[in-house]
Amino acid sequence: MDFVKYQALGNDYLVVDPRLTGFEPTPEAVRLLCDRHFGVGADGVLLGPIGPCDPGAVQDPVRLRIFNSDGSECEKSGNGLRMFALYLTEHYRYPARFALRTIAGTAPVGVLDPIAGVVEVGMGKARLTAVDEAFTAGGRELRVTRVDVGNPHAVVPLAEISPELARELGPAIGRHPSLPEGSNVQLVRVLGRGAIEIEIWERGAGYTLASGSSGCAAAAAVRTLGLVGDTVEVRMPGGAIEIRIEDDEITMTGTARPVASGRFAPAFRAALDGC
Template sequence: MNTRATQIPFMKMHGLGNDFVVVDERGRAPMVDAALAVAMADRHRGVGFDQLAVMRGSEAADVRLVFYNADGSFSAACGNATRCIARYVMGETGQDSVRLQTDHGILAARDAGGGLTAVNMGHARTDWHAIPLAQECDTLHLPIDGTPTATSMGNPHCSFFVTDAEAVELAVQGPQIEHHPLFPQRTNVQFVHVAGKDTLRMRVWERGAGITLASGSSSCAVAHAAWRRGLVGRDVTLRLDGGEIGIRIAEDGIWMTGPTAHVFDGVWRVAS
């Protein structure tokens, strides 16, 4: 972290209650590191967030994004934060579409009308080494009780299809699966049931964050896993604790469409 920065401007945003702190480092020296992310993530002594996103300059896209989880670890993808920042950059530039560079690749985003923002999260990966898993196995039916499905959206996901997602003890089962030895980089965990035609009810335990009201990359992973299992078609509505989001499994990638909110701006004062 740049120790000369004593005040760090930030924005608080959320997508369906999945909340973020966003720091704009474009044209500035780096200000964010893992220790700062952990301090700001504290919901009692800091700002509080599920993920922190850093905006940086990019020669390949409109902006480059770097993501920290609440525990200070990195994530290559964060779908709802990407949508929130895309909406911000579109408002800033007057464009109706933008490109955002992430460790998962360059993602296209666009104004979907009605105040909604869509982002193409790229293609899901289902090869065991791409997720990654600790050993070769069938990613559609993992050798774990409940035979969940593993998917990568730039970060690992483990999706359990259950009778009633509401009945799952998420705070107990989530961390157990996050740290399962089959996932050397830990994993995001979802419990989901079919709630209607092309409609899924999902609850989420996020790697490095815990229970969250929503998760964009998890929504994409679950929709793709359910499609692989023949439970839904290519256009899926997911009902999350924070609201509904739309997923479309298209030829050019998985598109996610939903609302965003820019809640407030603030300044983090670094102790001298």
């Protein structure tokens, strides 16, 4: 087995396990793997477990690396953490509670229902780097709240949101020269004190149907703006996650599902190795 494909509310990742597949994650190889026409197809790659992985030592976080479909490496992915948690319970017999480690740090995970794929992740604290700041992008005057939840996000509350607007404003904000690291972008419509709807443009992957870290960032931003309470249902085109914020600590709960596992054809494997 060379890869397992998972999806979390329509945000899809390939788990590539270094213990099974000697895959070198060059940007070109990740791009080819994620290409929906010339490769397997995904929004990103979860490479792991890297290093120690022992279900008898759950106090040791299991390390993984996360790549976007454009080949860039990112610090964190909320959906990716849920998918990788399921991978460890399904393929390494991990128990319900353990911890994962990415560039952004350690995240406790809880597989609440392995059959339905319900996973809870401690996403840490949101760091607000700009609150309700005037921002001009795509020829529009916007109000943007920037949030770091381990990776960077720019949250834009609007009265009306749509996939088209996310595809238009996403790159204009996310690749703005004032944000040299780039940013994930969320357009947010507040539905009430306990629910928001978001459209997402991901740094390194473009428009996606769902994003866990985006949901956390959007909920934290509108909570700081006083528009929602501590528990928020975040509705995305691919489905909803629940965000709870207690003492500034964010907990995300949502589903993820395995889709398929497979082998690379020898010629495709050779192309990956040649990247």
